[in-house]
Amino acid sequence: MKKSILFLSAAVTLLATAACQNFKKGDGGLEYNIVKDEGAEKAKAGDLLSVDLIVKSDRNDSLLQSTYDIGLPQIVNIAPDSIPGLYAGDYNSMFKMLGEGDSAIFRLNIDTMAAKTGQPKPEFADKFVTFTVKVRKHFKKGTQTDSALYAQIDTYFKGEIEGLKKSEEGKLAGYIADKKLEPKKTATGLQYIVSQEGKGNKAMVGDTVVVNYTGTLVNGKVFDTNNAETAKKENSFNPMRQYEPIRFRVGHDPVIQGWTEGLQLLNKGSKATLLVPSSLGYGERGGGTIPPYAPLVFEVELVDIIAGPKTDAAPAAATDSVATKK
Incomplete structure (x- = not known):
């Protein structure tokens, strides 16, 4: 429970920071604000990142996704640039700017996305989709086989789920206390x-x-x-x-x-x-x-x-x- 609250507080801090700072311009209309750079090695093609993520539309500031709702991170697979449909300034590009411990806010330009991919412009946003990201862990592919890399992910998630198990009783007790039930x-x-x-x-x-x-x-x-x-x-x-x-x-x-x-x-x-x-x-x-x-x-x-x-x-x-x- 405390862990989830800490991550959520970090996300709120990121959003507040973004509100008072200017975004830098990147390729493909991507805008970004690196809120915290730990100086760690950045993600490369083949790597995996465990991230906490909030996704919002610029239309009425609508929430599209939040890993904080379920208390588990999302695994992001960094794809090679050679894959058809990828372009400079896309979703994949964002995460290649990050390493372990980094946090950032990205604004993905959906007009560029539609033009580059040939797909219809999504109806849930006007110009940008905003991603608020905090990297928990960087899994580096290096010379590892895929099976060895994904075995690390499996072990990692077993630990995360065990944490949820241990925190369940406290979550329910906290809810009852907060609501004075x-x-x-x-x-x-x-x-x-x-x-x-x-x-x-x-x-x-x-x-x-x-x-x-x-x-x-x-x-x-x-x-x-x-x-x-x-x-x-x-x-x-x-x-x-x-x-x-x-x-x-x-x-x-x-x-x-x-x-x-x-x-x-x-x-x-x-x-x-x-x-x-x-x-x-x-x-x-x-x-x-x-x-x-x-x-x-x-x-x-x-x-x-x-x-x-x-x-x-x-x-x-x-x-x-x-x-x-x-």
Whole structure:
């Protein structure tokens, strides 16, 4: 948790620095500001960089990507200039200006990108896409085989994921403290707060439940919701999706264990917050924008309970999150 906060603080510092300094002009319309140069060897073709990265569009300063949301760095492969489609001032060029410990802000000119690559100009930006980069580690290809190089990456990421595992309990405890919550806790580790009590019987295995929900990471990042307004606010709205309550049969349809257990604690009309440890969610694998060992927060409303047969045996616990079921 502390490590993520430190990196995020560094990113904020970089953005603040960029705001008060002039960018230098590079090839292909690329603009750059090397905020910190550690003097280390710069990346070459064949090398790999582990980076923390924030990507923004100049259109309404929209956030396109952030590695800080999931707490894991991104691996950037430095490609040879001879690869078709690459040009001076492109994405690849940016990272060749950096070495271990360096940090910088780049503005990639999308007009140049469209002209050089022959691809349509992306609709999410007007002129620039801004990359705020901090290099964690430089993996040098040198005379190594590809298999030896990628073995280093594998070992490196195992260490990063182990760090996420060790920090999970602290992240959830910090969230509860920050929000001043007083949740109840079940034997499995699920924690919950009922904010609005419903009426009638509680949901049971075999019942079909109808649910409104929003799922977030403990840093507040929304990873799934059936609320259209929330999706628009988070810049994740999908016009092809139907934003309506989700239905599933408790104990039978594939949802995470935290949902199967948590919704049986509620009756029709209840609203609650479910604090789901990774052991009841996505576990060590993660999924999509959900990192490994991520505790999850769900705001749920149990709209309806449709009674079902109670004689069927429940299958083994599912591992897929309802948040990914459309």
